[in-house]
Amino acid sequence: MMVGGGGGKHRALAAVLCLWVLMSPHSCGAARLEAGSKQTLNVQNRLKRINKKPVKSIQSPDGDIIDCVHISKQPAFDHPYLKDHKIQMRPSYHPEGLFVDNKAASSSTTKERTNPINQLWHQNGKCPENTIPIRRTKSDDVLRASSVKRYGKKKQRTAPQPRSVNPDLINQSGHQHAIAYVEGDKYYGAKATINVWEPKIQQSNEFSLSQLWILGGSFGEDLNSIEAGWQVSPDLYGDNNTRLFTYWTSDAYQATGCYNLLCSGFIQINNEISMGASISPLSSYRGSQYDISILIWKDPKEGNWWMQFGNDYVLGYWPSFLFSNLADSASMVEWGGEVVNSELDGEHTSTQMGSGHFPEEGFGKASYFRNIQVVDGSNNLKAPKGIGTFTEQSNCYDVQTGDNGDWGHYFYYGGPGKNSNCP
Numbered sequence: 385m386m387v388g389g390g391g392g393k394h395r396a397l398a399a400v401l402c403l404w405v406l407m408s409p410h411s412c413g414a415a416r417l418e419a420g421s422k423q424t425l426n427v428q429n430r431l432k433r434i435n436k437k438p439v440k441s442i443q444s445p446d447g448d449i450i451d452c453v454h455i456s457k458q459p460a461f462d463h464p465y466l467k468d469h470k471i472q473m474r475p476s477y478h479p480e481g482l483f484v485d486n487k488a489a490s491s492s493t494t495k496e497r498t499n500p501i502n503q504l505w506h507q508n509g510k511c512p513e514n515t516i517p518i519r520r521t522k523s524d525d526v527l528r529a530s531s532v533k534r535y536g537k538k539k540q541r542t543a544p545q546p547r548s549v550n551p552d553l554i555n556q557s558g559h560q561h562a563i564a565y566v567e568g569d570k571y572y573g574a575k576a577t578i579n580v581w582e583p584k585i586q587q588s589n590e591f592s593l594s595q596l597w598i599l600g601g602s603f604g605e606d607l608n609s610i611e612a613g614w615q616v617s618p619d620l621y622g623d624n625n626t627r628l629f630t631y632w633t634s635d636a637y638q639a640t641g642c643y644n645l646l647c648s649g650f651i652q653i654n655n656e657i658s659m660g661a662s663i664s665p666l667s668s669y670r671g672s673q674y675d676i677s678i679l680i681w682k683d684p685k686e687g688n689w690w691m692q693f694g695n696d697y698v699l700g701y702w703p704s705f706l707f708s709n710l711a712d713s714a715s716m717v718e719w720g721g722e723v724v725n726s727e728l729d730g731e732h733t734s735t736q737m738g739s740g741h742f743p744e745e746g747f748g749k750a751s752y753f754r755n756i757q758v759v760d761g762s763n764n765l766k767a768p769k770g771i772g773t774f775t776e777q778s779n780c781y782d783v784q785t786g787d788n789g790d791w792g793h794y795f796y797y798g799g800p801g802k803n804s805n806c807p
């Protein structure tokens with residue numbers, strides 16, 4: 385049914401083309417059918433590869449289906465290098481932190497918090513042990529992508545390059561950022577606690593996200609990047625929900641890597657958190673504030689890059705062989721927001737970043753990253769040194785850093801996009 389629905393759109397398009405051609409209505413009809421079924425076949429093949437046979441499926445209130453897939457049947461194991469891989473069920477090392485993780489939560493500034501953050505699908509069930517929860521890809525998800533092949537990949541390079549020597553690269557194809565960053569050292573990971581909102585997206589081909597980037601190499605063709613955070617992306621997910629996501633690439637967003645588990649790479653071990661699934665509840669203006677913490681670090685023994693969500697969920701790891709420049713350590717860490725500005729009619733998009741409010745408004749109004757830390761060569765979490773900030777157009781989206789006892793190094797970031805100072 386879902387396949388037919390998607391195919392219908394394409395058949396309608398083919399029919400319009402046929403009216404234009406109008407050479408021989410008969411052969412046009414045949415070509416139309418063939419193009420339609422070829423597309424359908426491509427989509428079905430793609431879905432067959434991505435969606436693994438579940439042990440159990442859970443219907444989420446947001447319309448998602450979460451498939452509980454046996455851990456050894458996950459997409460990672462389609463990778464030829466992982467055929468004989470022995471899954472690591474836990475990291476050999478875990479970095480020691482500067483902050484006791486619940487201390488900040490009980491501090492006066494966050495006293496409004498009432499509930500731990502969760503994923504929406506938890507309301508309707510759990511995945512059994514030895515399975516992992518995977519958001520099922522639907523044919524419409526694939527059909528919204530620019531091509532069946534590009535589904536799950538970024539359209540272009542999106543890691544911001546502060547202080548670029550090439551000014552053309554700064555305003556990269558409409559992507560706008562408001563970030564804090566460190567560079568010039570060897571980094572073995574990073575952590576942050578990120579305020580979670582649901583920014584408004586003006587157009588479905590735009591997105592708004594808040595994440596950290598672990599970067600290795602120059603900003604050339606060989607940029608390695610590991611990314612995680614939350615995003616609203618109508619094109620990728622078909623709705624405006626705020627979702628947990630990851631991304632990785634080892635060639636500057638070209639052939640390698642993808643979002644979530646949409647290609648083979650990341651090995652998930654956790655049965656409670658699903659990449660790409662909706663986060664709930666969300667922060668509201670002058671209301672309750674919710675945040676998620678994300679830690680990514682390199683296991684000094686095995687060399688794999690691990691990811692943890694909150695205090696309790698070690699999600700899994702990216703095997704070190706996926707990377708070149710990140711094989712040893714990262715050369716830069718960035719934290720912050722990014723939106724796509726498609727600039728229709730020469731006007732700036734009104735797609736929001738963060739809460740849609742500027743940093744000056746502060747707690748409960750502007751979005752924040754708090755307790756930002758980096759992992760050093762001795763596997764310790766440390767305060768980042770020499771934090772820089774970067775934004776392409778501070779009148780549209782801005783960033784402001786600070787530090788104090790409970791929040792360590794933090795920053796407020798974001799903005800409304802289009803406004804009287806950002807026409």
Ligand SMILES: *[C@@H]1O[C@H](CO)[C@@H](O)[C@H](O)[C@H]1NC(C)=O
Binds near residue numbers: 584585586618622624
């Ligand atoms: C997402 O939000 C935009 C406006 O912000 C709206 O036009 C669009 O219909 C929404 N999309 C979905 C799938 O709800």
Ligand SMILES: *[C@@H]1O[C@H](CO)[C@@H](O)[C@H](O)[C@H]1NC(C)=O
Binds near residue numbers: 551554555775776777
């Ligand atoms: C990016 O483009 C905008 C609009 O064209 C311009 O105002 C801004 O100065 C540019 N930013 C940089 C850093 O070049």
